[in-house]
Amino acid sequence: MAQPSPTHATAATPRHIAIIMDGNGRWARQRARPRTFGHAEGVEALRRTVEAAGELGVGYLTVFGFSTENWRRPVEEVNALFDLLRLYVVRDLDRLAREGVRVRVIGDRANLQKDILEIIDRAESRTRANDKLNLTIAFNYGGQDEIARAARRAAEEVKAGKIVPEDITAQSFARYLDTAELPPPDLLVRTSGESRLSNFMLWQAAYAELVFVDRLWPDFDKNALQAAIEVYGRRERRYGGSDPAS
Ligand code: IPE
Numbered sequence: 001m002a003q004p005s006p007t008h009a010t011a012a013t014p015r016h017i018a019i020i021m022d023g024n025g026r027w028a029r030q031r032a033r034p035r036t037f038g039h040a041e042g043v044e045a046l047r048r049t050v051e052a053a054g055e056l057g058v059g060y061l062t063v064f065g066f067s068t069e070n071w072r073r074p075v076e077e078v079n080a081l082f083d084l085l086r087l088y089v090v091r092d093l094d095r096l097a098r099e100g101v102r103v104r105v106i107g108d109r110a111n112l113q114k115d116i117l118e119i120i121d122r123a124e125s126r127t128r129a130n131d132k133l134n135l136t137i138a139f140n141y142g143g144q145d146e147i148a149r150a151a152r153r154a155a156e157e158v159k160a161g162k163i164v165p166e167d168i169t170a171q172s173f174a175r176y177l178d179t180a181e182l183p184p185p186d187l188l189v190r191t192s193g194e195s196r197l198s199n200f201m202l203w204q205a206a207y208a209e210l211v212f213v214d215r216l217w218p219d220f221d222k223n224a225l226q227a228a229i230e231v232y233g234r235r236e237r238r239y240g241g242s243d244p245a246s
């Protein structure tokens with residue numbers, strides 16, 4: 001078996017990086033190709049980035065693959081994005097499992113097709129014991145939807161008499177979110193030059209450092225990830241406190 005590659009986590013390495021993988025459509029348009037071509041190339045960028053994150057010693061990588069608003073796209077494009085999830089998870093699962101990657105999927109599963117649900121279950125159960133890199137794919141995910149579903153769960157527990165309303169605090173509420181098992185992201189990267197969250201990790205990103213990268217997602221690679229980590233390393237995180245030097 002291949003030796004695991006050395007990891008290079010330093011004090012400035014974010015424990016959790018979240019990425020809004022944006023710009024596939026524009027990348028394809030620049031080449032006069034259909035948007036789905038850009039999405040397929042985006043999967044290659046995802047493969048590179050997962051590998052790079054492992055090599056750089058990042059513990060948690062969360063990627064935005066399909067938003068609750070992406071249903072507004074033409075049905076052919078939506079189908080292509082679902083096909084790519086199928087393809088990525090099915091094709092890469094063996095390798096991810098072997099390399100110590102734990103796969104999770106967050107987002108609303110209520111209306112997903114049965115075969116997608118099975119693929120997700122298989123990936124999660126197969127990699128449950130892994131802990132080298134925690135890869136979380138946000139699929140049919142929206143931050144507002146996630147918070148609303150969490151509120152519903154908390155309300156159900158109140159109704160069932162398991163908790164009282166006063167038990168709900170910013171701290172305790174986090175356990176109802178899809179990300180209950182994950183630390184909050186330290187660094188949130190969005191590619192393609194857009195500077196917005198588009199409903200990604202609204203709760204969790206409260207104190208994430210936001211880095212907006214001009215490159216389109218299919219062109220993203222290890223160097224680009226390292227560059228974002230360097231920008232992160234120069235930031236000063238205060239969490240609402242004050243700078244003792246000022
Ligand atoms: C990101 O690329 C992939 C998804 C949203 C699923 P886009 O498809 O949004 O590409 P642009 O932003 O139109 O270039």
Ligand code: IPE
Nearest residue numbers: 020021022064065066067198
């Ligand atoms: C966010 O990108 C969703 C994903 C990357 C999966 P969009 O391309 O859908 O966001 P907007 O529409 O530009 O805000």
Ligand code: MG
Nearest residue numbers: 022023024025
């Ligand atoms: Mg986009």
